[in-house]
Amino acid sequence: MPVELLDHMGDDLTVVNAARVSMAKHSAQLVGKDEKLITYLAAHNHWTPFSHVTFRFRIKMPIFVAREWFRHTVGVTRNEVSRRYVTDEPEFFTPSEWRSKAEHVKQGSGGAIDAPGKLCEISDAYSKALEKCVDGYETLLNCGVCPEQARMILPQSMMTEFIETGSLYAYARIWRLRTDPHAQKEIQHYATQVGDAIEKLCPVSWAALTDWAKS
Numbered sequence: 001m002p003v004e005l006l007d008h009m010g011d012d013l014t015v016v017n018a019a020r021v022s023m024a025k026h027s028a029q030l031v032g033k034d035e036k037l038i039t040y041l042a043a044h045n046h047w048t049p050f051s052h053v054t055f056r057f058r059i060k061m062p063i064f065v066a067r068e069w070f071r072h073t074v075g076v077t078r079n080e081v082s083r084r085y086v087t088d089e090p091e092f093f094t095p096s097e098w099r100s101k102a103e104h105v106k107q108g109s110g111g112a113i114d115a116p117g118k119l120c121e122i123s124d125a126y127s128k129a130l131e132k133c134v135d136g137y138e139t140l141l142n143c144g145v146c147p148e149q150a151r152m153i154l155p156q157s158m159m160t161e162f163i164e165t166g167s168l169y170a171y172a173r174i175w176r177l178r179t180d181p182h183a184q185k186e187i188q189h190y191a192t193q194v195g196d197a198i199e200k201l202c203p204v205s206w207a208a209l210t211d212w213a214k215s
Contacts, residue, residue: 002060003193006163010053012038012204015168018049035204042208050169050205051075055198057164062093064156065186069178075170080162083151087141091159092130095186098122108182130155171198172209 016027016034019041027034041049061069070078098119099109113119133155140150166174171194177183178191199206 002058003190003197004058005055005197006058007056008054008201010168010202012202014053015041015049015202015205018052019046030204038204039208042205047169050172050209051167053168053202053205054165055168055171055201057166057194057197058161059164059190059194060159060161061190062157062186063160065093065184065190066160066162067156068184068187069174069190072170072174072177074173076164076166076174078162078164080160083154084148087147087150090134090137090154092155093157093159093186094126099185109185130157168198168202168205169209171195172206175210 013027013030013034015038016030019037020026040046059069066080097112100111100113102108102110113122133153136153137150140153141147175191175195178187179195183191195206195210
């Protein structure tokens with residue numbers, strides 16, 4: 001599940017100076033009082049200083065995960081590969097485990113299915129379904145159907161790829177929601193990777209924005 005950090009602008013000091021400009025002040029380097037200021041800003045939901053720090057990622061994920069990820073729109077911009085133009089052989093996601101249906105909630109999942117016979121049946125059905133979709137897709141293209149219509153036959157497990165730019169504050173919100181235990185496990189993996197990349201660059205701000213959610 002690749003998440004690649006392409007670029008970033010700003011750091012913890014950027015947050016501090018965005019806040020201090022209201023009093024015409026500026027910090028040349030991060031010191032103790034600046035770290036306290038960052039904690040104060042996060043605790044009191046003063047979010048605008050955190051929006052001056054941005055990150056640009058290249059992310060590759062299955063469509064069924066991307067459609068959940070794309071629900072986060074505030075403070076984020078994306079450009080996605082388009083099957084209107086691309087006709088390369090599609091790549092598909094295969095889960096590391098198949099989970100059972102949750103017993104007491106409408107969404108989510110239960111524990112991993114571990115019965116060998118059942119797993120073989122599931123894997124066989126999944127492989128055959130993907131093979132049939134690819135065969136159908138190639139048939140439509142070979143018959144002269146335009147790519148923007150032929151793509152309709154491809155399943156949600158197909159991998160997609162996009163470049164995404166978002167603010168520090170926006171990614172903290174995504175992280176809090178998508179690493180929650182009730183979030184789908186596949187999307188938790190992506191949120192964790194994004195958070196790990198940001199934490200290395202803005203450790204004080206990231207801790208202030210997310211530590212309460214870790215407890």
